[in-house]
Amino acid sequence: MSEKAGLSLKRPCRAVPEALTRDVPGEEMRVSPGIEQLLDGEVSSQVKGTAIGLLASAASVTPDLRHDLDALLAAGFKVVSVFGPEHGFRSTAQAAESESSTIDANTGVPVVDTYRRDPAEIADRVRAAGVELLLVDLQDVGARFYTYVWSMYDMLVAAGLAGVPVLVLDRPNPVGGDIVAGPMLAAEFASFVGRAPVPLRHGMTIGELARLFADLIGGVRVDVVPMRGWRREMRFGDTGLVWVPPSPNIPTALTAACYPGTGLIEGTNLSEGRGTTTPFEVLGAPWLDARLARSIAALELPGAAVRQTSFVPAFSKHAGTPVHGLHLHVTDPRRFDPVHTAVAILATLRCCWPDDFAWRTPFCDKLAGSAALRESIDACGDAADITASWEGPLNAFRALRERFLLYGSGR
The missing domain is CATH 3.90.1150.140 (Aspartate Aminotransferase, domain 1)
Structure with a gap:
């Protein structure tokens, strides 16, 4: 295995000590997502030259709306394969469907369909492509049953099997990171709309979830390129970013x-x-x-x-x-x-x-x-009584998730 597989990132995964904002001349303050931080930051020089596999969808874009794949290739990154979740890498497929493994027409990069694939099969495709680092950049919507986080979960398992590190490019949770709500997942009901014990509204970013999942899975190395300027109480309308539908039925x-x-x-x-x-x-x-x-x-x-x-x-x-x-x-x-x-x-x-x-x-x-x-x-049952019955398990989850949070609240 290449020495690059043991990539040592200088940016540690730790909580951001205070809210940071990105002041772009001539623009209003806005959140800077992980892909922008990768392209502009110190991590870039450590990743360039590494054979990259990219798990992404149509909403994996820079703030100026370039797709990650196009932006990474234009910046000189070596992307050798891309991986698509439910709906596909270009998000053209409907619910419970995906795009077949093919060659991306825009770039010529091979595309691997991961939807409902066994992690061992995904690991084989990772090895076959010569991937040395997996990048994950998916726009989650903050609900446990949205499948993108479970595509990431399966990719983390596959990465562990293949001996490849994972770097997650963080994005906002559009419904915020300040509220945890809903019923917890019981182990016997695990499926592709919920693989791990998290509540329906988890209040975490996809990078924070990756840290939690890595801890649950074990045997996989995960680092996160955090956002600048995101605070837990933000809703998507507060970020200054343009909403790109992550899947056909989440248009806004x-x-x-x-x-x-x-x-x-x-x-x-x-x-x-x-x-x-x-x-x-x-x-x-x-x-x-x-x-x-x-x-x-x-x-x-x-x-x-x-x-x-x-x-x-x-x-x-x-x-x-x-x-x-x-x-x-x-x-x-x-x-x-x-x-x-x-x-x-x-x-x-x-x-x-x-x-x-x-x-x-x-x-x-x-x-x-x-x-x-x-x-x-x-x-x-009364709706208020039903929701109140979840508070005990939710309080336990709130205490657990504190170890994996990367962002604070307030200015």
Whole structure:
């Protein structure tokens, strides 16, 4: 193995002691993500000349919207292979699909599809490509069941098997890093929408998660190129960065704000808005009516306005059929609690439409992390009581994650 496989990065993985901001002449203050810090910083000289494998998607871009692969090649980095998650390296595939292994038409670099591949198979592809360092740059959305973090998890396992170090280029958690919420994942419900025991809303960046995962996996070396200027209380609109859809059904940052909650609707017989221009912001079913929107609006849940809506999904559940339901309009991303909102919606559906509402088992339990949420809602549990029942496990996770955090709050 090349000596480069034992790359020694001068930038340590430690908590940033104070919030740092990047002041670009002629521009407003904005967050500088890990890819920019790699290209501009001292780590660059240590990585150039190393045979790089890049795990990335269409949203893996510099602040001036150049794709990582193009920017790295233009800067003289030696990228020998790229690896694609669910939706593919160029993010053209729909949910539960990916792009096949091929050659990237723009650059001629080989592309390896990792979606649902066994880590041992990925490790073989890493070795075959002669990779000496794996770069990971994926835009997560802050929810446990978003699969990009589990593609990274599998890549960390593969890297350990191949004896290759990993360097994660950090990016903002669009729903912030100050709130941890939702049910924990029970080990017996592990799947590709949750491999490790983290809560539904984990409140960590992808770099922080990589540090946690490396500790859980063991036998893999992980370093992180941290961001400049990111603080835990930031939502994506505070970063000064342009939102690039990481996958086809997360078109906006407001979609991402809803997703940690309304992603649970995928585990039911309602449409979660796939096949519309506002997925995860709208939900509905043919048998619903305006009472759902009125009931949820009456709860006066913070940070969102609710209106009745009807729509016809172009694909996915109820494709081509008029459905009725509600549209969540996030008015204050800091106050909006997507998980509690979704639990309130599910509880209302189960109690008011018991003969029509149905779960998609076992998928609903994989999304929630256990059967407890489904069972509590089936028992007509109160949404506030259900969310309160998670606090004990969440407090234990909050204490655990402190070891892996890289950023603080405030200025």
